[in-house]
Amino acid sequence: MTRKTPDRQAPTRQPPDDDAPATLDACRRCALWEHATQPVPGAGPVDAPIMLVGEQPGDQEDRAGLPFVGAAGRMLDRALDEAGIERAHVYLTNAVKHFKWEPRGKRRLHKTPAQREVAACHYWLERELQAVQPRVVVALGATALRAVLQDNDATLERTRAPVRTEDGRLVVATYHPSYVLRTRGADSREHAYRTLVDALRTASRLARERRHGGGRPTHGDAG
Template identity: 55%
Template sequence: MAAPSPKVPERPVKAGRERVGEVPPDQAVPPDLETLAASLQVCRRCDLWRDATQGVAGEGSSRAALMIVGEQPGDREDRQGRPFVGPAGLLLDRAMAEAGVGRDRTFVTNAVKHFKHEPRGKRRLHKTPDRGEVQACRWWLDAERRLVKPRVILALGATAVLAVFGKAAPIGKTRGQRQALAGEAVGLVSWHPSFMLRMPDPDAKARAYAELVDDLRLAWKLAA
């Protein structure tokens, strides 16, 4: 018999209630990633679900040693219900291949599980989640982490850094530095692929991409 879906609270978690890497004591962790993904579809921890097509859970190996955390689903991820399948995902796939990281041996997810956007004609433009939305959604990220038990977590972009480490940090100054997380995991930070897609300077874009490849290579080495 399948385990019952966990009760999802109707109110967001208050900032500062838990330490990074811990689940609220009043909510049980889903028994597996499939149940977590199903439970996410009825999440009401913040208001982002109202304008999103669906919640987008992480995917990949359930025992991955490396977890890669992005910021939030984009337009294509929101429609398909899968993380990193849009232009930024294609760039990440390329960087992972260059770094020797097998995507099928990792777990990729996002800090925020619903697409935050604003309409602009027929387009839906990305909006950065605020701190409260990141905090409210952190329960899901922590639950994924509890289930997968990665040895290394690579946070891509400022929103992911906030979700993983519980505080903001300048990526340019902290990338390449190992940081301890709860549960004996190692945390690293790097640039989000979408950051490169927005860069008009080809040389700056190439440098950021090379640094992302280096950070993926280091994360994979530490996870081995």
């Protein structure tokens, strides 16, 4: 069964206040909702073995209300295909659910969310993690990694191997597909792309191992 989690409209038992909003549409935990078209919830099977977490929706995602539908999404689709993973079998979401942007002429350009905005939106990410219970979480980029690990000092450079969080989640960190797109030089871009594909393959292998109870996953920390 495939559905969005958390549901933007479905009622919950959470109290209806700013600290524990019942739906994404009602969320006022930070101010990003004021300038976004709409919140962008995660999408994918509620029992997906792999969850991919990006930074935030982009311009096209903000308009469509779906994650990873723009250029970065197409790059991710290509990498997933090469890694042997069907997009329909993974859960896609972002650490921040509203598009943060700044105007540049008629364009809306991405602006990196502040730590307080990422922290405010962890309420929703944690609900998704609890609902899906993925075997492996892939953090796409540094913002996603810090959100998943709840460690503002975490870096991709220091998280080269899969790590296990204190609550037992297995995390694989790699580049965000938008980073691959921005990388200058054919050789450097190809290296970044290969790094992304290799991380997705690692996540797929670890998910299979955890399913069958074999192959102990790598332990480590982000420090």
